[in-house]
Amino acid sequence: MEEVLLNTFIQMKNLIKKYTLLAFVFAAIVSCEKTDVIGPDEKGTLVLEFDNRVDMDEIKLNSTVYTNQDTKESFTISTLNYFISNITLTKANGETVPIDDQYFLVREADQASQKISLTDIQAADYTKVSFTIGVDSLKSISEVGARKGVLDPASYGDDNMYWSWNMGYIFFKIEGKSSVVTNNAENKFEYHIGGFGGKDAVTPNNLKTISLDLQTQAKVRQSDESTVHVIFDVNKVFTGSKQITLTSNPQIHSPKVAIDVANNYVNGFFVDHVHN
Known part of the structure; x- marks a missing residue:
């Protein structure tokens, strides 16, 4: 029992x-x-993290020598900057959420600048992000006193990102050295790309908008931060859609070459992963 x-x-x-x-x-x-239930007024934060690389190698300024396998040219990088603006997010239902009047300058020399935090974003599942490389014409010709943050030319110090001669920002800048550059004693190359159409003088319009699909949805919630990890491959500057060599173009003196470079580098951006 x-x-x-x-x-x-x-x-x-x-x-x-x-x-x-x-x-x-x-x-x-x-x-x-x-x-996972989203409130009607719920807001969250989405981070765009820009990770600059050469192929998939991390960039080390002024030291590591990289080789473009298509042009067979080797180079080092001393400066890499570009403006990000006009960010737009697309929800799973197709609705778009524009991030108005916000401008960012990504600088390889400044790690903090490579993470763009978008706060007070509508909580939702997002499937696409688009942004412009450059600064629109209205901001480019606005009164100097109205330019704040990264749009203030004085904020760059010696790292100038503004052309006073044609009232416009340098949208994209890469500088470095290569042994194939022989038109100056320091073997320096410089690519400065700008042009919104011009005000007093006509220039090409090199504003470029990039749209990237998110294979994994970015789930923006009030309690959790979502990060979209975007990689930019510097080698695409030279081989994105048209091959450009440092031997022939150590500096940009031709508007046509500037257009080609801008058309090239838009192909260098892609989403590596999304972290929710």
């Missing part, structure tokens, strides 16, 4: 453990479902 009671007690104890475990699992599932 005692043995029967003992076995019954053990069976009851095991059942209690099983039901307790099931209760915890159910509670966890319900909890997850609750946190």
Whole structure:
């Protein structure tokens, strides 16, 4: 009799453990479902992280020698900057969310600038992000006193990103050295790309908009930050859609070459992954 009671007690104890475990699992599932319910006024943060590379190699300024396998030219990089503006996010339902009047300058020399935090974003599942490389014409010709943050030419110090001679920003800048450059004693190359159409003088319009699909949805929620990791491959500057060599073009003196470079580098941006 005692043995029967003992076995019954053990069976009851095991059942209690099983039901307790099931209760915890159910509670966890319900909890997850609750946190994924989006409130009508819920806001969150989306981070765009720009990771500049040569192919998939990390950039080390003024030291590492890189080789473009298409042009067979080797080079080092001393400066890499570009403006990001007119960011637009696309929800899973196709609705677009523009991030108006915000401008960012990504600088390889400044790690903090490579992470763009978009706050107070509508909580949603996002499937696409688009942005412009450059600064629109209205900001380019606006009164100097109205230019704040990265749009203030004085904020760059010696790293000038503005052309006063044609009232426009340098949208994209890459500088470095290469042994194939022989038109100056320091073997320096310089690519400065700008041009919004011009005001007092006509220039090409090199404003470029890039749209990137997110294979994994960016889930912006009030409680969690979502990060879109964007890689930019510098080698695409030279081989994105048309091959450009440092031997022939150590500096940009031709508007046509500037157009070719701008058309090239738009092919260098892609989404590596999304972290939710």
